[in-house]
Amino acid sequence: MYIIGIDPGLVHTGWGIITVDGNRYRMVANGTISPPTKQPLQHRLHQIDMDLNTIITTHLPTPTVGHTIESAIEDVFVNKNPDTSLKLGHARGVAMVAMSRLGIPIKEYQNRMVKKSLTGSGRADKTQIQMMVRTILGASDIHSEHSADALAIALTHAHIRAYNATIQQ
DSSP: OEEEEEEOOSSOEEEEEEEEETTEEEEEEEEEEOOOTTSOHHHHHHHHHHHHHHHHHHHSOOOBTTBOEEEEEEOOOOOSSHHHHHHHHHHHHHHHHHHHHTTOOEEEEOHHHHHHHHHSOTTOOHHHHHHHHHHHHTOOOOOOHHHHHHHHHHHHHHHHHHHHHHHHO
16 A cells, blocks of 8 residues: 655645555655745646646556555644635645545545654654654655655554554454
8 A cells, every 4th residue: 555645835845655564664755845935826836736746656656456545634724824724725725636636535634643643642743753754664864844744644644544444343
């Protein structure tokens, strides 16, 4: 199974792809999409869409009987500034459309759930999250804090998916 995690943002959209084989996780690739901030909003959103499409077609296999592909994205949280939340929602929507266009199912996770899934505490800081991502994946080549967050979202999806499968048995 492949999972692509997305940490949406207009300035930096982090992404990370992992494979899951039982209780073993491996990082496939990760990175950050950073559209030019001086571009108009619609051009930045278009850049996120185009880059995600390239990432998916480059790093993920074609869905077949032997390969399951799913995606996970951070849920919207409300900032003190509503305009910031709205713009974040735009980037998030573009990422969701990119996944949907290719038939990749999408699950949404709140930031606190991601923190709790990886560290046991919903109040963990970014340093703790990054350390856990590196530890679980055995990876030192994580592109940025945004891609570390995206990998954390993908790992959260893998954990919750495994938990739900155990409960259903």
